[in-house]
Amino acid sequence: MKSEQDELAFRALTRKITQARGLACDSYKDRCLRRRISVRMRARGVHTFADYGRLLEEDALEYDLLLDALTINVTKFFRNVETWRALAPWIEGLWKARRGEVRAWSAGCASGEEPYTMAVALAETARRLGQPALLGRARVDATDIDRASLERTRAPAYPEAAFTEMPAELVHRYFTPEPPRRPVPELQRIVRVLKHDLTSEPAPAAPYDLIVCRNVVIYFDRPMQERLFTLFADTLAPGGLLLLGKVETLFGPARDRFRLEEPRERIYQKATPA
Ligand SMILES: C[S@@+](CC[C@H](N)C(=O)[O-])C[C@H]1O[C@@H](n2cnc3c(N)ncnc32)[C@H](O)[C@@H]1O
Known part of the structure; x- marks a missing residue:
């Protein structure tokens, strides 16, 4: 059971984080925030939200670690x-x-594995169709709110562990041979990295043909998820595709603007006007 005092201290702490670092805590699910903040509190041996708030005031580095955790x-x-x-x-x-x-957006790109997966998928399409020279026309916007993730996306170099799901043939075709592996220049040229907060900013560009937003909305509360689905519907070109995470489902008013094409894989297509 949460006491009223604990609840007030939690609210004061999330307000402080929002004011100090701009993370819109009230758009995230409470239990998710609590779990993550508790991880940092345990790491620092602090037992109450109020004490942790005081610690944050004295320790700017702890703020960075907390944001990484959140x-x-x-x-x-x-x-x-x-x-x-x-x-x-x-x-x-x-x-x-x-x-x-093709104009694509990886929304919540973390350290870049997702936008580079999209770039590989586009490069493979170009190769299959015998049009590799056209790859330079494509663009993948990679956005995230997290500073450290964006730095890693801007200087992409990945350990072997990042590739365990990627077909080996594609790793060899599109990455340098030794870990840390870097994407080939043709891929790097089409990926554009931008800082972007999904909870408060308009889409970085529009229209897009493909929006990939996976394992991100799951952390937001329902009103924010609905708002984002509407943003994606507004931002996609007619016939454009939206890919969500495996356990994420489109709902709210935007639902009527999409067809669910691949239910298991959460691939949606924006309807074209009749
Ligand atoms: C679990 S990762 C998902 C990475 C990738 N999309 C995937 O599925 O592999 C969630 C990402 O969402 C980002 N994120 C969280 N809140 C965000 C916000 N308000 N705006 C933009 N990105 C956010 C995090 O920084 C993190 O990189």
């Missing part, structure tokens, strides 16, 4: 590889319709 940036190349297999023909459709000029 923004949970677990990721992998080709995470749920079957999803990327299911997405491939859809990407091919977009590629043909846009003659390579």
Whole structure:
């Protein structure tokens, strides 16, 4: 049971974090915030939210560690590889319709494995269609709120563990041979890294043909999830694709603007006007 005092101290702490670092805590699920903050409290041997708030005032580094913990940036190349297999023909459709000029957004890109997976998927499409020279027309915007993740996406170099789901053939084709592996320049050229807060900012560009937002909305409360789904619907071009995480489901008013094309893989297509 949460005491009223504990609840007040928790609210005061999340307000302090929002004011100091701009993270809109009130858009995140409470239990998620509590769990993450408790991890840092245990790490520092602090037992109450009030004491932890005081600690934050004295220790700027702890703020950085807390934000890292709150923004949970677990990721992998080709995470749920079957999803990327299911997405491939859809990407091919977009590629043909846009003659390579596919505009894609990885929203909540963590350390870059997801946007580079998208870049590989586009490069593979170009290769299969015998149009590798057109890859330079494509663009993948990689955005996140987390400073450390963005730095890693900007200087991409990955340990072997990041590739366990990625087909070996693709690793060899698109990354340097030795770990830490770097993406080939053709991929780096099409990925643009931007700081962006999904809870408060408009889309970084529009329209997009493909939005991949996986394992991000799960941390937000329902009103924020609905708001984001509407933002994605507004931001996608007609016929554009939205890919969510395996356990994420589109709901709210935006639901009527999409068709669920691949239910298991959470691939949605924005309806085209009649
Ligand atoms: C679990 S990771 C998901 C990474 C990747 N999309 C994937 O599925 O492998 C969640 C990411 O969402 C980012 N994130 C959390 N809150 C955010 C916000 N308000 N705006 C943008 N990104 C946010 C985190 O920093 C983190 O990198």
